[in-house]
Amino acid sequence: MNANLHVQPYKKDFEYSYSIGVFPTLELLAHQPDKVIKVLLSSKSSLNAGVDKIREICRKHDIKVEIADAFMSKVTGKENSYAIGVCNKYDAVVDPQENHLVLVGIRDMGNLGTICRTMLGFNIQNLVIIKPAADIFDPKAVRASMGALFQLNFQYFDNFAEYQKTTSHHLYPFMTDGAQSLREIHFQQPYSLIFGSEAAGLDASFQGVGTSVMIPQSDKVDSLNLSIAVGIALFQSQI
Numbered sequence: 001m002n003a004n005l006h007v008q009p010y011k012k013d014f015e016y017s018y019s020i021g022v023f024p025t026l027e028l029l030a031h032q033p034d035k036v037i038k039v040l041l042s043s044k045s046s047l048n049a050g051v052d053k054i055r056e057i058c059r060k061h062d063i064k065v066e067i068a069d070a071f072m073s074k075v076t077g078k079e080n081s082y083a084i085g086v087c088n089k090y091d092a093v094v095d096p097q098e099n100h101l102v103l104v105g106i107r108d109m110g111n112l113g114t115i116c117r118t119m120l121g122f123n124i125q126n127l128v129i130i131k132p133a134a135d136i137f138d139p140k141a142v143r144a145s146m147g148a149l150f151q152l153n154f155q156y157f158d159n160f161a162e163y164q165k166t167t168s169h170h171l172y173p174f175m176t177d178g179a180q181s182l183r184e185i186h187f188q189q190p191y192s193l194i195f196g197s198e199a200a201g202l203d204a205s206f207q208g209v210g211t212s213v214m215i216p217q218s219d220k221v222d223s224l225n226l227s228i229a230v231g232i233a234l235f236q237s238q239i
């Protein structure tokens with residue numbers, strides 16, 4: 001895509017997206033430099049030490065750098081956002097041999113981004129997203145991930161049955177009425193940890209999928225936040 005592209009506030013049907021902030025932009029440049037169209041900087045960007053590194057990487061890869069105060073202010077609404085990376089969207093098919101995290105119908109951009117970062121923290125790098133679902137390239141998701149998504153393989157499927165046809169993984173759907181407690185599970189690899197949406201979780205049909213798992217919790221809340229539950233499961237799956 002042309003580096004002279006006139007960027008606009010993000011829409012889902014765009015062929016490009018943004019990494020807002022110095023650290024997410026550094027992650028984009030470090031792991032997907034060939035996808036970067038250009039980098040936008042604030043005229044005050046010299047106040048952030050990381051911007052020198054951004055300029056250095058852009059010189060190395062011949063990536064255009066522009067000062068774009070008006071656009072940055074319009075998109076971020078903040079005075080301390082010093083960099084935005086503009087990148088082409090891309091496909092990143094999951095590795096069939098590695099462990100997967102599967103998110104069915106996730107809607108919240110912040111949760112999606114936080115989960116991406118948590119996955120990377122536990123060295124799980126393959127994310128399956130079942131539609132309808134949040135847009136992983138939405139700048140809110142990119143920012144919540146702190147650029148972690150640029151190190152992940154992620155793949156969308158129209159429904160869970162479509163995904164199931166592609167894998168022979170051991171399947172572990174997480175449900176509040178799961179058949180086994182997480183404390184009792186010994187995960188067999190390669191595995192797929194499966195979670196439902198923030199509002200509804202997984203429907204009853206998932207009781208017949210693999211081994212359903214329940215995270216023990218007190219009766220003082222009805223369920224855990226999705227990103228928290230995923231973090232607990234990812235941690236336990238490493239033991």
